[in-house]
Every structure is written in C-alpha cells, then in structure tokens.
Amino acid sequence: MIGPELERLIHLLAKLPGLGPRSARRAALELLKKREQLLQPLAAAMVEADAKLVTCPVCHNLDVQSPCGICQDTKREPDLLCVVEDVADLWALERTRAFKGRYHVLGGVLSALAGITPQVLKIDKLIMRAKEMQAREVLLALSATVDGQATAHFVADRLREEGIAATRLGHGMPVGGELDYLDEGTLMAALAARRVA
Amino acid sequence: MIGPELERLIHLLAKLPGLGPRSARRAALELLKKREQLLQPLAAAMVEADAKLVTCPVCHNLDVQSPCGICQDTKREPDLLCVVEDVADLWALERTRAFKGRYHVLGGVLSALAGITPQVLKIDKLIMRAKEMQAREVLLALSATVDGQATAHFVADRLREEGIAATRLGHGMPVGGELDYLDEGTLMAALAARRVA
Numbered sequence: 001m002i003g004p005e006l007e008r009l010i011h012l013l014a015k016l017p018g019l020g021p022r023s024a025r026r027a028a029l030e031l032l033k034k035r036e037q038l039l040q041p042l043a044a045a046m047v048e049a050d051a052k053l054v055t056c057p058v059c060h061n062l063d064v065q066s067p068c069g070i071c072q073d074t075k076r077e078p079d080l081l082c083v084v085e086d087v088a089d090l091w092a093l094e095r096t097r098a099f100k101g102r103y104h105v106l107g108g109v110l111s112a113l114a115g116i117t118p119q120v121l122k123i124d125k126l127i128m129r130a131k132e133m134q135a136r137e138v139l140l141a142l143s144a145t146v147d148g149q150a151t152a153h154f155v156a157d158r159l160r161e162e163g164i165a166a167t168r169l170g171h172g173m174p175v176g177g178e179l180d181y182l183d184e185g186t187l188m189a190a191l192a193a194r195r196v197a
Numbered sequence: 198m199i200g201p202e203l204e205r206l207i208h209l210l211a212k213l214p215g216l217g218p219r220s221a222r223r224a225a226l227e228l229l230k231k232r233e234q235l236l237q238p239l240a241a242a243m244v245e246a247d248a249k250l251v252t253c254p255v256c257h258n259l260d261v262q263s264p265c266g267i268c269q270d271t272k273r274e275p276d277l278l279c280v281v282e283d284v285a286d287l288w289a290l291e292r293t294r295a296f297k298g299r300y301h302v303l304g305g306v307l308s309a310l311a312g313i314t315p316q317v318l319k320i321d322k323l324i325m326r327a328k329e330m331q332a333r334e335v336l337l338a339l340s341a342t343v344d345g346q347a348t349a350h351f352v353a354d355r356l357r358e359e360g361i362a363a364t365r366l367g368h369g370m371p372v373g374g375e376l377d378y379l380d381e382g383t384l385m386a387a388l389a390a391r392r393v394a
Contacts, residue, residue: 009246012239018220027213042209043243049206064200
C-alpha cells in the first residue's frame with residue numbers, strides 16, 4: 001500500500017539518529033503535509049550543506065572555509081589545543097565561550113572491540129600537530145566513558161613522551177556521561193577545573 | 198561557530214516530529230558524515246516524493262496515482278467505507294490486511310480549542326461520498342482520545358440522519374491510546390469486534 005517512493009523516503013529517514021521506523025513514517029507524512037514550508041527547504045538545505053561544507057584538513061571541523069574559521073582565527077591562543085571526539089563536542093565547548101584555543105577532532109575514540117586503533121584515529125598526526133604548534137597545553141576533552149578515558153590516557157602518555165602537558169576536563173562532568181549532553185554551566189565548571197592528566 | 202548553512206539544516210531537521218534541537222544537531226552531523234550513503238539519497242528521495250506523490254481527490258490518501266490505488270482497486274467492497282484521521286492510520290489498518298473497503302482520510306479530528314470545525318474537516322463531503330457510494334457501513338476508525346471519540350459521535354449522528362450505519366473499532370483498543378501506535382494483533386482484534394456507534 002506504500003509505494004516505492006514513500007518506502008524509500010521512510011527507509012532513509014529511519015537511518016537518522018533519533019528516528020525509528022515508526023517515527024520515520026510520521027516524519028515522512030509531516031514532510032509531505034508541509035511541502036513548501038518543510039520538505040522543499042530541507043531538501044535544499046541538505047544539498048547546500050553537502051555542497052558548501054568541507055572537513056577542515058587541519059582540525060577536522062566542518063566549515064565552509066578550508067582551513068576552518070577556528071583554525072584561521074588569529075585571536076585564538078596559538079599554543080593551546082583541545083582534543084574532542086566529534087564535531088558536536090566542539091560545538092558544545094564553543095557554546096561555553098570559555099575555551100580560547102584551537103581544536104582537534106579525533107572522529108572517534110579508541111575501541112578494541114570496534115577495531116578503532118590509534119592508526120584509525122591518526123593519533124600520530126595529532127601528536128605531530130601538537131609538536132609543530134609548540135603546544136603548552138593539550139586539553140583532552142573526551143567523554144567520561146571507558147573508551148573515552150582510555151583514549152585520553154593513551155594520548156596523554158604519547159604527549160608526555162614529547163614533553164607536552166596534557167590536561168582533562170575537571171570535576172563537574174558526571175561519570176559515565178557523554179560530553180555532548182552536558183549543560184553549558186556544568187561544562188564551564190569542568191573547563192575551569194581542568195587538571196593534569 | 199556554526200555557519201548559516203548548518204544552522205539552517207539543523208533548524209529544519211528540528212521541525213521533524215521526534216527530533217529536538219539536540220538530536221537535530223546529531224542528525225545533521227550524521228548526514229554530513231555519510232554524504233553518499235545518506236545525505237544525497239535522502240535529499241533525492243525527498244525531491245522525488247514531492248514530485249510524484251499527490252493527495253487523492255477522493256479519499257485524501259497519498260499516492261503516485263490520482264485517484265489513489267485503493268480508490269481504483271475494483272476488488273474492494275464498493276459499499277464499505279473507513280474514516281481515519283491521518284494517512285498513517287490508513288497504513289496501520291492496511292498492514293492488518295483485514296479491511297476490504299475503501300478509506301476517507303479526515304486530516305484531523307474536531308477540536309473546539311484548535312478551531313477545527315466540521316467545515317474545516319469537510320464532514321459534508323464525507324457524508325455526501327457515503328451517500329453516493331450507497332455505503333452499507335461506515336467504520337469510524339478514529340483514535341480513542343476525547344477529540345477522536347467526539348468526532349466519531351458527530352459523524353455517526355450525521356450518518357444516522359442519512360440512514361447509514363456507522364460502526365467503531367471494537368474492544369482491544371487501549372483507552373486513551375492513539376491508533377497509529379497499536380500493534381497489528383490488537384488492531385485486528387479491534388477490527389473484528391467493531392460495533393454500532
């Protein structure tokens with residue numbers, strides 16, 4: 001009863017995080033009910049974002065410029081680096097306006113089970129970047145999960161070998177929580193209380 | 198820090214039912230991470246669905262043909278009509294394969310608070326259609342909410358004035374629940390046990 005066009009739309013919508021098969025059906029109907037206010041602008045916004053947004057070759061942030069606006073921002077402290085798992089985490093930290101350095105988006109955390117090795121995350125490239133920018137501090141702003149903390153340990157060890165100070169987010173971050181879900185106040189407190197890894 | 202292209206994409210994604218501002222950010226990042234597997238096919242599927250799917254002028258179902266496949270299906274009982282609130286409810290009933298008549302999608306239920314009057318829902322058009330098809334039964338498959346049941350009462354009264362039998366879904370539908378969220382077994386039991394309204 002549902003034709004292939006709708007079936008395909010629902011199937012693809014269901015792949016978005018946060019939408020299951022049933023909510024994807026509701027979303028498809030909502031799109032087709034509000035074609036001019038929602039479906040057409042959303043399709044156009046997706047095509048535009050795909051065409052304009054590129055991954056920064058320096059820090060792996062998403063931006064319309066390459067290198068990204070943060071990498072090009074000369075007002076930022078040149079020897080302060082923050083390592084995050086994902087672009088969403090970078091956004092969460094930027095919303096606090098409390099960090100004045102630059103970022104390095106890892107694109108994941110180490111996981112023996114998922115086969116995510118230091119090679120996959122290009123940890124060598126991160127260490128090289130920290131050395132080249134003569135970083136006085138590398139803040140490892142990774143989630144307080146087992147894999148996140150194991151990754152922070154691993155990167156901190158590698159940085160220590162190079163004589164670079166590694167810090168972590170301070171108290172305030174709930175144990176077992178994910179960085180992107182913290183409220184901004186807690187995240188600001190954690191930034192202020194960062195400590196040697 | 199988030200450019201206008203991304204801001205716009207996130208803003209539009211957040212309008213989908215089931216996605217809030219935070220999950221819309223995650224969805225936008227997921228789309229931009231999986232451009233070829235997800236973003237581009239989804240944008241294309243949306244444009245295709247918008248171009249091909251039309252609302253059936255007879256029953257208000259969504260289909261690539263007009264009138265829709267169900268209205269054109271000559272194997273269906275010609276004098277049996279089912280009134281539903283939404284296309285999602287029509288799909289839910291079709292999944293049971295237990296209803297062999299045709300449908301009428303109201304597009305909402307009566308609500309004094311929201312200003313949804315019988316005129317807005319074009320109840321007159323529904324009564325006219327039931328008369329013209331000489332319906333022996335009109336099944337009012339509306340949600341078991343206060344507004345849904347008030348709408349069923351109102352339509353049943355109008356049908357009774359025309360000498361047309363109105364039925365409702367039987368026991369099995371949980372009180373206060375919404376039709377689209379029923380499992381198929383419960384929905385089949387409710388179809389089998391429908392009673393005079």
